[in-house]
Amino acid sequence: MKDNAKPRRPQSRGLAAVWQARLAMLVMINVAQLWILSAAVEAALAQSYGQLAPLVIASGICWLIALSIFLWWRPAGEGGRRY
């Protein structure tokens, strides 16, 4: 394909949207983890220790998703630009 056949648009196009999406997902994960933490506190105070392990696992899964967003879910054409 020739160079002049490529679509002419700024390289930064769409990057802001991707960053917004990452932010939104991280915020939702944080909210979920806050809920999990409060549920864990409640379960511990009620001495319902059987509920603690699933809650910690759920929080860990949320953290893994956050880690994957943080490390890998980046815009494909992103350079060193800061937003």
Next chain:
Amino acid sequence: MNSKTFHQETINKILAADNEISDEVNVRSASAPFQAEFPYERDSEAQVTRREFCNFLFLTSSALFLGAAGFAGKSAYDARSPKTFTPAKIDGAMTIEPGSALNFAYPSEEDTAILIRGTDGTYAAFGQKCTHLSCPVYYSQANDRLECPCHNGGFSSKTGEVLCPPPRPLDRIELRRSMVRFCSQKRGAWQ
């Protein structure tokens, strides 16, 4: 340099900078005194980028995970640590009036408990932590039951059985004359 001089200099600096920002001169002039008291530059506000905020959110996620894991681990450790139930005397147990209660600690100083003398003169003792969220229960003479003020939980003052919301009965403490010995929270364990 005193603070008044410093503020005036800051105001002058802000006003001088406004000459270069023609569309905000009026706003900046009007708010200059406040900017002197709270010198936060608009350019500085924009320094928190989305990337940095993402980093912050990831760190928050890590902290929340570690917090949940740590809290659960601590609770599980505390639950598994063995407790010794040595008989102990309850000071003042014989002197309380019928229809009243006395607080004491058993088996350790951190484990608060409540001794109840019913209107018929019988004694009963329970751990004071509500089984819902560990709020301290108190004896309600009017209703002749143990009540939790946090969520209006109620327990029988004779057996510790649940009368409303909480999930299970109170921890029971076996009494022997003026001595106490921890029994267990199972209802069938009362002797």
